[in-house]
Amino acid sequence: MSEHQHPGEDCVDFLERIVYLLDNELDEADCSAVRLHLDECSPCLEKYDLQRTVKAVVARSCSEAAPRELRERVMLRIREVQVRITEG
Known part of the structure; x- marks a missing residue:
């Protein structure tokens, strides 16, 4: 067993749960297990x-509004596609 493995669990198990930890989708026991693993495993901590x-x-990018010119081009393209579908 390497230094960043625990009996019955390896880094792959924790890497999958890291995403759930970031999204606050783990119960307290799983959060504790993942945090303990991150404290002991530098490669997993880097991935976290x-x-x-x-x-x-x-998240920051999703809160920014697109420039007006870009929004107008996108809306024009959507209308063009809708017209083609309707005429199709």
């Missing part, structure tokens, strides 16, 4: 930090 950073960037 990367996932957390990506989630924060995406």
